[in-house]
Amino acid sequence: MKHFLTQEFNKVYNKEAENVYFSPGRVNLIGEHIDYNGGLVMPCAITFGTYLLVSPNNDGVFRFRSLNFDHKLDIPVQNNYSKTGEYWFNYPLGVIEYFLKDGHPVLGLDMLFYGDIPISSGLSSSASIEVVTAFALNSLMNSGYSKLDLVKLSQSVENNFIGVNCGIMDQFAVAFGENNKALMLNCDTLDYQAVDSNLGEYILAIINTNKPRKLAESKYNERVQECQAALTALQQELDINNLCDIDTDTFNKHSNLITDKVIYKRAKHVIEENDRVKLAAVALSQNNLDEFGSLMYASHNSLRDLYEVSGKELDAVAEYCKTDANVAGARMTGAGFGGCAIALVKESAFDSFSQKVIAYYTDKIGYAPSVYSSLIGNGVGELVAEGKKTKA
C-alpha cells in the first residue's frame, strides 16, 4: 500500500513524500451513545483507515488532495480558517485551525490523503482523518502535544469546526488502539485499559448496511440534547454530573423525575447500556463469548427500542444473526441511522455467514450489504517501512 501511495504522491506533486502516516477507523464492541454521558465504552481500532502522505513546501501554501475525492484545496498559510461547504478537506483544515488557535505555527504542506474506510459507514472515517492530520502536524512541527491532547483537539474540531457534538470515543480509539485489544475507556476520567480481546473460534464481522446516512448528524445532536434534558431532570434530586454516574437501580428509584416519555427512554438506554459494558468486560475476561454475544443483542434491542437510532436495515442484520447458530452475538455499532453492524461469527463459518446474511438482507431491504472480516489493529502512527508502524 505504502509503495502505491508514494507513487501517487509523486504523480500529484512531482516530488517525494517525506513522511507517511496512518490512522485506523474503529468499531465499538459495546457501550453505544455512552461517551457523551460519561460512561464506559469498549471500542477497538480496525485495520481499515486513513493514510496521509506529506511533504513540506516553501510556498506558504497548504495543499489538500485526496485519492478518494476530486475536490481539492490550495489555501495560503494564514491566521485562521473556517469551514467551507461540506467538503472532505474541512477535517484536516479544522485541525490546522486548532493548532494555530493554540499558538502552534504550521508551515506550508503538500498533503495527499487516502482512506479505505467506507465513507459514511459509521466506522469513524472522520475521527481517522482528524487524528492522522493532528498526529502528522504534531510530529512535523514539533508542537509538543501528547497523544491525549491530539485526541481532545480532534474532538474539538469535530464539535466546533465541523458541528457534530460527538463524544471522545472515536478519536480516542483511533489514536490509542492496540493490536488484538479492546479499549475499556471511562469517558469521564479518560482512564482506560487495553484488554485482550480473545475471540477464540470467533472473528469480528462488519456488515455495512450501505444505507445512505441522511440527517444522521442532526439526529445525533438531538440525542445529545435529550440526554442533557434527562440529566437536568435527575439533578433535581441527585448530585451527579453525568447520566452514567448512576446505575440502573438508582435510576429506577428516581426516574419519576423525568416526565417526558421520550426523554425517559433515552436515559434508560444510557444507564442500562453502561451496566451492560461492565458485564461485557467480565464476560470477555472469562472468554465467555456466549454471554458477551447476548449482551450485544441486548444492546442492539435497546438502541432500537429505547434510543431509536437503529432502523430496518440494521435490524435486518441483527435479526438474521439471531437465526444463525454460528453467530455468538451482533449489534449495530457507532451512531446508528444506517452505517454498520458487527457480529461475532465462527471463523470456520464466515463464508457461509456472509452469503446468508447478504441473501437475507437483500431480500428484505432491496439492495446488498457489504460484509468484511476485520482484524483489531493499532492506533495512529508513522509508517516507516511497508506495513510497519513506529512512533505510535
Ligand code: GLA
Ligand atoms: C459516533 C460519535 C461517538 C459516539 C458514537 C455512539 O460515533 O462520534 O462519539 O457517541 O457515535 O456511541
